[in-house]
Structures are given as C-alpha cells and as structure tokens.
Amino acid sequence: MRVLALAALAAFAFVPILPAATPDIVPKPASLTVREGKPFVLKWGQTVAGDDRFAAEIEVLRKAFFPATGVVIKKASGAEADFTVAYDASLPKEGYALEVSEKGVAIRASAPAGAFYAIQTLRQLLPPEASGPAPVRGKWEMPAVSIVDAPTYAWRGVMLDPCRSWMPVESVKRQLDAMAAHKLNVLHWHLTDDQGWRIEIKRFPRLTEVGSIRPCTPRPFARTQMDGEPYGPYFYTQDEIREVVAYAAARHITVVPEIELPGHAVAALRAYPELACSANPDLTPRWGVLKEIFCAGNPKTYELLEGVLDEVVALFPAPYVHIGGDEAPKDRWNKCPKCQAKMKALGCKNMHELQTKMAEHFAAYLAKKGRNCIGWDEILEGGLPKGAAIMSWRGVKAGVQAAKAGVHVVMTPKPFCYVDYNQLVPGDPYEYIPNNTPNPIWKTYGFDPVAGLPDEAKPFILGVQGNNWSEYVRSDRDRDWKMWPRTCAIAEVAWTPLAERDWEDFHGRMERSGLPRLKAMGLNAAPLTRPPEKK
Numbered sequence: 398m399r400v401l402a403l404a405a406l407a408a409f410a411f412v413p414i415l416p417a418a419t420p421d422i423v424p425k426p427a428s429l430t431v432r433e434g435k436p437f438v439l440k441w442g443q444t445v446a447g448d449d450r451f452a453a454e455i456e457v458l459r460k461a462f463f464p465a466t467g468v469v470i471k472k473a474s475g476a477e478a479d480f481t482v483a484y485d486a487s488l489p490k491e492g493y494a495l496e497v498s499e500k501g502v503a504i505r506a507s508a509p510a511g512a513f514y515a516i517q518t519l520r521q522l523l524p525p526e527a528s529g530p531a532p533v534r535g536k537w538e539m540p541a542v543s544i545v546d547a548p549t550y551a552w553r554g555v556m557l558d559p560c561r562s563w564m565p566v567e568s569v570k571r572q573l574d575a576m577a578a579h580k581l582n583v584l585h586w587h588l589t590d591d592q593g594w595r596i597e598i599k600r601f602p603r604l605t606e607v608g609s610i611r612p613c614t615p616r617p618f619a620r621t622q623m624d625g626e627p628y629g630p631y632f633y634t635q636d637e638i639r640e641v642v643a644y645a646a647a648r649h650i651t652v653v654p655e656i657e658l659p660g661h662a663v664a665a666l667r668a669y670p671e672l673a674c675s676a677n678p679d680l681t682p683r684w685g686v687l688k689e690i691f692c693a694g695n696p697k698t699y700e701l702l703e704g705v706l707d708e709v710v711a712l713f714p715a716p717y718v719h720i721g722g723d724e725a726p727k728d729r730w731n732k733c734p735k736c737q738a739k740m741k742a743l744g745c746k747n748m749h750e751l752q753t754k755m756a757e758h759f760a761a762y763l764a765k766k767g768r769n770c771i772g773w774d775e776i777l778e779g780g781l782p783k784g785a786a787i788m789s790w791r792g793v794k795a796g797v798q799a800a801k802a803g804v805h806v807v808m809t810p811k812p813f814c815y816v817d818y819n820q821l822v823p824g825d826p827y828e829y830i831p832n833n834t835p836n837p838i839w840k841t842y843g844f845d846p847v848a849g850l851p852d853e854a855k856p857f858i859l860g861v862q863g864n865n866w867s868e869y870v871r872s873d874r875d876r877d878w879k880m881w882p883r884t885c886a887i888a889e890v891a892w893t894p895l896a897e898r899d900w901e902d903f904h905g906r907m908e909r910s911g912l913p914r915l916k917a918m919g920l921n922a923a924p925l926t927r928p929p930e931k932k
C-alpha cells in the first residue's frame with residue numbers, strides 16, 4: 398500500500414514549494430503567535446485521534462490534504478497521534494484553538510464548526526498549492542504557531558443569483574467550497590426573480606414548467622436589445638436542493654432560500670398571470686426594476702406563496718427564510734381595486750404600509766412553522782415589520798435604523814458589499830451593471846458593519862454578506878472574477894476583529910498567498926488592486 402502510494406507520488410509533477418515566511422491566513426485569525434521551533438512536516442502515515450463529538454470533522458481532516466499532497470491521515474485509536482482534536486467547553490461555538498509544533502498539531506473546539514474552521518486554517522498554513530485539486534510534489538510544512546480564533550459575526554454570507562445567469566449544482570458547489578475555505582457560513586440563495594423561477598414546487602408545477610424558461614435575454618454589452626432566444630428550462634429539482642443543502646451543511650454553511658415577493662415576480666406571473674393586478678401584464682423579462690408585481694389584494698397570491706413556503710420550509714432547515722421585498726414599484730397596486738380594498742381593510746395609509754403588512758403576513762406564517770423571516774430593507778418603509786429581520790442593501794441607513802429599534806440586521810450595503818459592481822481592474826474584460834459606483838476591493842475591505850451604531854444596538858447586527866447579482870455574469874469564470882478576491886475581503890470583515898484589520902497587511906497576505914491559493918483552487922480570481930496614491 399505504502400509502496401504504491403510512493404510510486405503515485407513520484408509520478409506527480411514537481412513544483413518547488415517553499416514554506417511561507419509568515420502564515421498568510423485569510424480571514425486573519427483573532428490571535429496568532431509564531432512559535433520558536435521547527436515546522437510540522439506533513440507526511441504519509443500520520444495519524445489523528447479525537448473526541449467522538451468531532452467524528453465528522455476528523456473525517457474531513459483525514460482527507461483535507463489529500464488532493465494536492467497525496468497524504469491521507471490515518472485514524473489512531475489511542476491518544477498518541479500526530480493530530481488531535483479535543484473538546485474544550487471554554488471556546489465559543491465557532492471558535493477554535495490550534496497549536497502547531499514540530500511534534501504535532503493540536504486542535505481544540507467546543508463544537509464541530511470550530512474544529513472545521515481549525516482545519517481550514519491548517520490548510521492555509523501549507524503553501525497555496527496545497528489547496529489545489531491536483532497532485533503537486535513538494536515538502537509540506539506548517540510553521541509552528543499558536544492560534545486562538547473565533548468569528549466576529551455569526552452571519553458571514555454570500556448571495557448567489559441563479560435566476561439571471563443559471564448556475565448548475567456543480568457551479569454552486571465550487572462556490573460553497575471556496576466559501577468554506579474562507580470560513581463563510583451562509584449561502585443566501587436567490588431562487589426566484591423576474592428572469593427565472595429556479596426551484597421545483599410540486600404543488601405548483603407551472604412555476605418551473607413556464608417560469609424557469611424566459612423567452613429572451615438582453616444581449617451582452619447591449620442590454621436594451623433582446624436576443625429572442627429561449628433560456629431554460631433551468632431549475633433545481635427538490636432532490637438537487639437537498640443535495641446542495643447537505644453539501645453546504647457538511648461545510649458548516651447554512652443555505653437561506655429567498656422567495657421574492659411582491660416584486661421581482663415576473664417569472665411566477667408568466668406561470669400564473671391571474672396573480673398580477675392588471676388583465677394584460679407586461680411580462681417581458683428585461684433587466685432592472687419591472688412594474689408587474691404580485692397582487693396584494695388577491696387571496697390566490699397568498700395561497701400560492703404560502704404553498705411555496707410550505708415546500709421551502711420542508712427543504713431548507715435554515716432558521717431564516719428570505720422573502721425578498723426589494724424594488725416593488727407600487728404603480729400597479731395604486732391602480733388595482735383589489736389592492737386598494739386590501740389597503741383599506743388593513744388600515745394602511747399608503748402602499749408602503751401595505752407592503753410592510755404583506756411582509757408581516759409571511760413573517761407570521763413562517764413563525765408558525767418555527768422559522769424567522771428576513772427581507773430587503775424596503776420592507777420597513779411602511780414601519781418596522783413585526784417578526785422580520787432586515788437585510789440593509791441600499792446603504793447602511795435602514796440597517797442602523799432597524800438595529801437601533803432592536804431589529805436584527807444583516808449588513809450588505811451596495812457601496813461596499815456588492816460583488817457584482819465594477820471593481821476597477823485595469824483592462825477588465827467583463828461586463829458590469831452600468832451607472833453604479835465601483836466597489837474596488839480596498840473599499841469593500843474598509844467596511845465596518847457597526848459604524849455609527851451605539852453600543853446597545855451593535856448586537857443586533859447579525860453580520861455581513863457579499864451579493865453577486867448575475868445580470869451581467871455569463872459563465873463560472875466571469876462569476877469567479879467578480880466574486881474573488883473581493884469575497885475574501887467580505888470574509889475578513891465578517892470574521893476578523895476590527896482592531897486586527899489592516900488593508901496593507903491584508904493586501905500582503907493576499908498577494909503572497911491568498912490570491913495564489915484562490916487560483917490553486919481553480920477560481921478565475923481577478924487581480925488585486927490598490928487605492929490610487931494620494932497626490
């Protein structure tokens with residue numbers, strides 16, 4: 398067996414690997430001390446032992462180094478092992494302690510997530526090539542370090558949009574792998590929008606039979622012209638959804654599904670046009686904010702959406718379900734007798750209040766099923782919605798207002814966190830949404846999610862999320878380029894204490910190891926940029 402393994406190793410391509418002078422961990426750990434002494438050398442035949450509570454993570458560790466190094470760690474029965482994974486109740490749920498010396502690697506954690514993150518750090522203690530999927534020959538050394546680490550925020554998210562640009566399951570999984578390597582723990586999956594309904598709903602099959610195919614798409618670099626080509630059918634079957642949820646869970650990532658309402662509903666309205674306010678709705682799937690929305694005064698709207706949420710809740714164990722709420726123009730509601738009647742019946746003064754009431758309706762529906770509800774910040778335009786958390790996207794103002802009022806908030810303001818906006822890479826070949834202020838990586842890195850908040854409001858900030866809308870994404874390579882390395886900046890904002898964050902230090906770690914690591918992982922990451930020199 399061992400001879401065979403050595404023969405396989407000898408066949409690997411030879412790449413000279415030098416150990417990194419400093420461990421370039423991204424996101425930066427809360428505390429890291431380089432110790433005196435020789436590095437730990439990873440070798441075939443090494444063993445791992447640990448607490449049964451961490452059985453799944455011990456399996457992850459056994460195979461964590463295999464693809465690039467060829468080393469599989471063996472399970473040891475006794476405590477004498479090169480790697481140990483011990484239970485330590487004093488550490489926070491997602492935290493870990495890690496000691497690396499010439500003699501071995503000792504992990505401590507109080508919960509599986511912490512042990513998992515210790516393994517991600519271990520992989521980053523090796524040279525970037527060790528994170529790749531293909532065998533590379535080298536001497537695999539981890540510097541001697543002591544690390545005590547835990548995240549600053551509980552919600553460290555990424556939003557993916559398979560509605561505009563379809564993402565097959567494999568495309569989602571490669572982003573989940575990259576997220577896990579950077580200790581991101583929420584995939585916000587934007588599953589429905591004007592340009593596509595992407596989740597199978599058994600009770601309402603037309604949602605995918607009709608809604609997963611759009612009749613035409615704006616042309617690349619000519620967005621006002623439609624190509625006339627049907628796009629689809631593209632949707633996730635319920636089995637595929639379960640597969641992604643399980644794949645994410647194995648990486649300690651929670652998948653939060655989004656069902657958009659009442660706006661961004663044109664794909665659903667193509668399937669069920671009777672749920673629009675007008676008799677002849679305009680269902681052309683242009684990019685941007687479209688006028689047609691679900692009729693708030695039609696009981697059938699609630700029947701459909703409740704039926705959808707029933708199946709969503711059965712598929713996704715996440716504590717939160719996202720109910721959208723952004724960019725819902727009220728023109729149709731203003732002219733619709735049913736919506737007018739509903740507004741009056743609910744005692745609303747205007748259509749913003751009606752939207753907030755609608756959000757409250759679904760928040761209450763989800764609460765009965767034991768779930769929390771979150772929506773884009775427009776849902777508080779008609780007053781703070783009872784029972785719903787806020788995703789602050791138009792800026793930080795709504796998030797600050799909500800947190801001050803004791804409402805939970807995820808900060809994802811577009812001036813920092815939109816990883817689909819132009820990133821000011823010279824000679825960038827990809828197309829971006831026009832007329833938006835660019836989000837270069839240094840700007841994203843500079844975001845402080847609790848800036849401007851009094852201390853008592855800070856605990857209401859659940860965390861931070863990077864959003865990758867996909868109107869202008871045409872391929873995995875295009876998406877990678879827009880998401881990475883900016884999502885590393887999001888990960889560090891979400892994980893690392895503000896006092897430990899420093900742009901120059903981040904840039905150095907990314908240049909030496911972070912960017913080569915992304916490339917080794919097979920991601921088409923964009924180059925790093927810097928702020929312009931001050932004159």
Ligand code: ACM
Binds near residue numbers: 773790
């Ligand atoms: C959004 O970017 N429309 C939430």
Ligand code: ZN
Binds near residue numbers: 691693694695
């Ligand atoms: Zn209506």
